[in-house]
Amino acid sequence: MTIDVMLPYYGDVAMMKAAVESILAQDDRDFRLTIVDDGYPDESLPAYFASLTDRDDRVRYLRNEVNLGANGNYRKCLGLIEHDYTVIMGADDIMLPNYIGTIRKGFRNPDVDIVQPGVEVIDEDGVVYEPLGDKVKDFLRRRLVGESTEAVVAGEPVAKSLITGDWLYFPSVAWRSTAIKQHSFREQYNVVQDLALAMDIIMEGGRLMVSDTVCFQYRRHRESDSSVRALDGRRFAEERAFFDECVRDFKKLGWDDAANAARLHISSRLHAVTLAPKVVQKRMWPGLRKLAAHVVRL
Template identity: 50%
Template structure:
């Protein structure tokens, strides 16, 4: 499944990477939430009956388009691929090999290479932190689940959501929360873990995740709503974890250290861009202890 909006060229490159898979046993459904000219015609010209294209009659927005993609999935396993990401030729073959050995897995996280906007390998602070601090060490294949995995992703979400393969029945039973806009992926993973699903991690690199540079204009427009949502989410998760009997996970959620650290790393850039409201919001999120951010 590919929810689409944005750069046409990057989307076409993503689709071509699917067409180039060594294992031909896949089907692609693109749900277009944009109005870019020529896109329907481009898909029609592909002439591959494994590719289905749908354009929404009205703009749904990110979360609703994600939910629509989940609802439209028909096969036993699905991937919610980013429209600017890239499958390496061995992606389908790698996932299918993992699923043969772990057919009941709710989620499969393969190895990921991070690339920049130009498609070149990239090393960012975010991704280095994910790998060196938060992600578990995996050689070959490793199965994870329960409170231990919940604690791990709450400390720092080291998963690459667009690369994950999901058991369709499991994800359709929960789907994405409508009240979230920037942290839907972590919420979904935690809901699945509480429902008893498990994650299988493979160290075989078969996916390229595109990490775009933060522009000066986006920093100037930053208003902190992301961190307001994150703070409320983590505090809500802490309560839910307590009720579920996962007390250590609840403690980690209340601290939400990685979210605070993310805000702290953004502070110098916000000051340089002279976005003082954004800087104050980041400071409150980083150092605040109350249940609300004012």
């Protein structure tokens, strides 16, 4: 059961190299690594990628002729999937040596479409830490699955939990390839595209396995693209559009509790509240107005 590891890349070179090395250092070596370079401008990269493909025949490298952006590059990766299970890893994250083996174990259950393994959060320097938002993620996940070391969840309960607060760590998530290719990423989203994909699979009866086995390090940047989008209000505008879609979709399925959770989007509003001091500090007054509108939205 070979696992496709897709690595859409654009950004810090050193972090990308660390991500690649962590993949190649897996204890379970039955995987295929495909790197899709979105045209990052660094003259050292052609030689580096050539050395990778020369040294390991499990590595495939492609470079986009034009920059597709994150969402476009994700969708291109889907068209390159060749095996039954897929990971779309972040180019600044780290796989611990037991990652592939943990994912493989999760998919031994033939009913599982998504596997979320245990994750550590690291900062720009690779130091493990736990920001407030990640403590909330852990609380929401445990409220759904309890103290189980492995749990399979489906239907309205997991939809309601995720829409209350998204506790998935997208780069660490593994997907059944038929499910992810069937639904793909919604083109209109640049921040919540991963949650939208998971929700599409869940609404069609897909099952999510949650494992406590820590096997992945997710890098959280203090000034990431999503955090910048949050400060100027773009992130929350996108989230509101997604929540509105979910209200309609959940109502069609008769998932009234999940629809109410989408309508309230409590954790998203609280996130906006926590960002207000930073927006004031940076004097981003248009962003502050947008945050305030998101918080009080009825």
